[in-house]
Amino acid sequence: MKNKVSIIGAGMTGSTTAHWLAEREIADLVLVDVVEGMPQGKALDLQQALPVVGKDVKIIGTNDYEATAGSDIIVITAGLPRKPGMSRDDLLTANAEIVRKATEETIKRSPEAIYVVLTNPLDVMAFLTMKLSKLPPERVIGQAGILDSARMRAFVGMELGVSVENIHCYVLGGHGDEMVPLTRHSNVAGVPLREILPADRLESIVNRTRKGGGEIVSLLKTGSAYYAPSAAVAQMVEAILKDKHLAVPASAYMRGEYGLNGIFFGATVQLGRQGIEKIIVYKLDESEADALEKSAEAVWQTTEALQALVKI
Numbered sequence: 644m645k646n647k648v649s650i651i652g653a654g655m656t657g658s659t660t661a662h663w664l665a666e667r668e669i670a671d672l673v674l675v676d677v678v679e680g681m682p683q684g685k686a687l688d689l690q691q692a693l694p695v696v697g698k699d700v701k702i703i704g705t706n707d708y709e710a711t712a713g714s715d716i717i718v719i720t721a722g723l724p725r726k727p728g729m730s731r732d733d734l735l736t737a738n739a740e741i742v743r744k745a746t747e748e749t750i751k752r753s754p755e756a757i758y759v760v761l762t763n764p765l766d767v768m769a770f771l772t773m774k775l776s777k778l779p780p781e782r783v784i785g786q787a788g789i790l791d792s793a794r795m796r797a798f799v800g801m802e803l804g805v806s807v808e809n810i811h812c813y814v815l816g817g818h819g820d821e822m823v824p825l826t827r828h829s830n831v832a833g834v835p836l837r838e839i840l841p842a843d844r845l846e847s848i849v850n851r852t853r854k855g856g857g858e859i860v861s862l863l864k865t866g867s868a869y870y871a872p873s874a875a876v877a878q879m880v881e882a883i884l885k886d887k888h889l890a891v892p893a894s895a896y897m898r899g900e901y902g903l904n905g906i907f908f909g910a911t912v913q914l915g916r917q918g919i920e921k922i923i924v925y926k927l928d929e930s931e932a933d934a935l936e937k938s939a940e941a942v943w944q945t946t947e948a949l950q951a952l953v954k955i
């Protein structure tokens with residue numbers, strides 16, 4: 644039987660996720676959105692692209708959750724994106740309600756699903772999804788770290804003119820401006836970045852990575868990034884469906900890792916068919932541990948704001 648992935652929210656990230664996934668030919672797809680006709684139109688358009696690229700995937704667009712029944716993976720991208728000048732946390736109130744509805748409507752139809760959450764504020768929306776679905780923590784994963792690390796990899800590639808395939812970067816922490824690019828663990832073909840790049844160039848890459856989403860929001864003026872975020876979701880979905888045991892940075896529920904308990908937070912996780920198989924914990928030096936602690940404080944604050952807003 645073919646895998647089935649349902650994507651809730653057929654906007655920029657949702658429809659682009661469908662595009663990347665259809666090209667991988669790993670699952671039939673369902674696109675759900677509240678806007679009438681839009682998911683149907685996008686699904687039909689994508690379906691008509693597939694003869695050209697030679698992929699056999701069934702794609703349904705709908706305003707009704709019935710078609711999501713029996714999904715292996717639910718991707719939640721429904722919600723408002725940032726506008727210039729907004730932080731991700733500014734989206735909390737509006738998006739909590741949208742994610743609540745998306746979770747409640749999908750979990751009753753796909754109780755065996757694994758959730759990949761994209762909606763911002765990311766760490767907190769993943770927390771909400773886990774609480775409402777009552778799924779075990781390994782079955783709810785937030786997408787942030789692959790994207791933030793890919794931004795850093797892209798900037799390193801632009802600086803050094805080296806293939807992105809040789810560049811390995813790890814960005815941990817909350818998906819906000821306090822995220823923590825781990826320069827000591829990041830490398831090009833095994834050589835630590837700190838040995839290749841002058842300190843000022845590395846610092847500028849770290850800062851640009853932290854503000855990478857905001858840079859695109861201010862350029863686009865309406866909406867936020869979608870190619871890179873959706874490519875990251877597609878990589879996670881593939882790792883799960885193919886049971887790859889792939890280690891990637893993502894937002895996971897913390898149960899003691901890095902001294903944190905009870906929040907979703909960016910860490911390197913190993914993904915397979917059961918979801919998160921393990922969380923890989925790095926040995927940190929003092930400055931890295933301090934930076935993670937600062938990032939965690941920001942996530943705690945938003946998590947508390949969520950708990951004041953929604954009864955979970």
Ligand SMILES: NC(=O)c1ccc[n+]([C@@H]2O[C@H](COP(=O)([O-])OP(=O)(O)OC[C@H]3O[C@@H](n4cnc5c(N)ncnc54)[C@H](O)[C@@H]3O)[C@@H](O)[C@H]2O)c1
Pocket residue numbers: 651652653654655656657675676677678720721722723724725734738741744745760761762763764765786787790818866867868869872
């Ligand atoms: N975690 C990340 O790395 C990351 C990256 C990019 C975007 N995002 C977030 O993802 C979300 C979506 O971004 P986007 O660029 O796709 O925005 P978008 O506006 O293009 O799409 C969002 C879609 O959600 C739909 N929607 C709203 N309420 C809904 C509901 N109740 N049920 C179903 N669909 C509903 C809207 O109609 C819209 O089509 C935003 O919150 C954005 O901040 C996260």
